[in-house]
Amino acid sequence: MKKSLKYASFALLGVAAAGFAKEQFQFQCEGKRTCKDMDSCEEARFYLTQCGVSSLDRDNDGVPCESICGGKKKK
Template sequence: MKKLLFIGLIGFGGWQYYSNNIEEKNSFSNVSFSAPIQTKTQTVPRPSYTCDGRQHCSQMRSYEEAKYFISHCPNTKMDGDHDGIPCERQFNK
């Protein structure tokens, strides 16, 4: 009799475990998978600068261009006081 009760408890526990796992798996079947909503992001076009031999502030068209040149190009002569700000007089920085 004890064996039968023990087998019944094991069977009931197994059934509970099985039914919980089936419910979890089936709960995902009701979920609708669709493509994520995409929001439009505006990207500001960045001018592409290249190191073309220009070295002086008088050759720069913008502060951003001068900043690029002192950061990426060798032998520039745009930052006399070496503070990282190029062409201070020309662009009022």
Template sequence: MKKQFLILTLAIFSVSAFAYSCGDKKYCKQMSSCSEVVYYLKQCGITRLDRDKDGIPCEKICGKNGQNMPKAKSSKKKGKKAGKNK
């Protein structure tokens, strides 16, 4: 019983951990979200998704100004804002 539970748990986590995978999708019309487009561009190397090389892939999905693009995770440390010294 424990073995079946372990296998089921691993199967669920493996599916949820990898929402996308490099597969048959090669064109914007095959993508359903901007995060999927960004995954295929960065992880799978499908450079045709950003034909004009402006950093915004599949403008119809991600928006002309990239407003639908997933937010990049910042590695900056939170600290005090630099202000004017008086």
């Protein structure tokens, strides 16, 4: 009984780790440089934070590509 519980736990951890890895590596730094190149806000955020494409956040508020991701509301 303890052995099967142990194996079930390892299997569950493996599935969870695989899901995390898939989400973590959904995008890659492939040379996209402008907001026009981005397919989603998540991709733009990835390029800003993981690839260092700071030009995606022109006003330095931490939100890339305001046209895709939205941003501060103007008063």
